[in-house]
Amino acid sequence: MIRCLAVDDELLSLELLEDNIRRIPFLQLVGRCFNAYEALEIMRREPVDLIFLDIQMGGITGTQFLQSISTMPARPLVIFVTAYKNYALEGFDLDVLDYLVKPVAFERFLKAVNKAADYLTPAPVNSAPExxxxxxxxxxxxxxxxxxxxxxxxxxxxxxxxxxxxxxxxxxxxxxxxxxxxxxxxxxxxxxxxxxxxxxxxxxxxxxxxxxxxxxxxxxxxxxxxxxxxxxxxxx
The missing domain is CATH 2.40.50.1020 (LytTr DNA-binding domain)
Known part of the structure; x- marks a missing residue:
């Protein structure tokens, strides 16, 4: 099970993200947050494997938040989910796993999540998923x-x-x-x-x-x- 966190300052975007997460059997939503401060508070209390992160948020932006946790041990994987295409290069410079542009089709969301699953639970050498x-x-x-x-x-x-x-x-x-x-x-x-x-x-x-x-x-x-x-x- 992949423990994930949804972070977005828009209620509708957060609800759509939460709905997509709940449709995938191997994802467990441990919290949804309207800003980076709430996300940090949850991360202090319990482990998080994957963060779905908006970029343009009030207070601390998604990129600033990602920079702030870049040195933490076992930093969670991050998938940017944003309405802006022009942050893609900066996102990959910050070592994000994937970059999704709103509105996100479920097929594209699933592809990003499968990438996270492959990264977090790599198959043994010369093996393949059952x-x-x-x-x-x-x-x-x-x-x-x-x-x-x-x-x-x-x-x-x-x-x-x-x-x-x-x-x-x-x-x-x-x-x-x-x-x-x-x-x-x-x-x-x-x-x-x-x-x-x-x-x-x-x-x-x-x-x-x-x-x-x-x-x-x-x-x-x-x-x-x-x-x-x-x-x-x-x-x-």
């Missing part, structure tokens, strides 16, 4: 990596086909992002629009892969990648 969450029609759907048969890319969306399900999970996500979540020793891209689980292959015939009732094309440019990942001892 599951991850994707946004589907304003709900977070848990995807078990072992259940994935293959992934199909459709412009800005992907379809995740799961074992034991006739209906694919559709989410707004680039192929690159999903590829980064999948273990490279078990999943391979065989076409610009397809990533498949090698464990789920039923058969291979010429330029096609069969996974149960699905027929998936193999591009010439990805053919070598496919046969590099298949265990030679399985080819008789």
């Amino acid at each position: 599951y991850f969450f994707v946004n589907v029609e304003y709900n977070l759907v848990r995807i078990e990596v072992n259940a994935i048969n293959f992934v199909e890319g459709l412009k800005d969306y992907i379809k995740i086909y799961l074992q034991g399900s006739d209906k694919a999970v559709i989410t707004r996500l680039p192929m690159k992002s999903i590829a980064e979540k999948l273990p490279a020793n078990r999943f391979v891209r065989i076409h610009k629009s397809y990533i498949i689980s090698v464990d789920k292959i039923t058969s291979i015939r010429k330029n096609r892969i069969y996974i149960h009732q699905h027929i998936i094309p193999i591009s010439d440019s990805y053919r070598d990648d496919l046969f590099r990942i298949i265990d030679p001892q399985k080819l008789i």
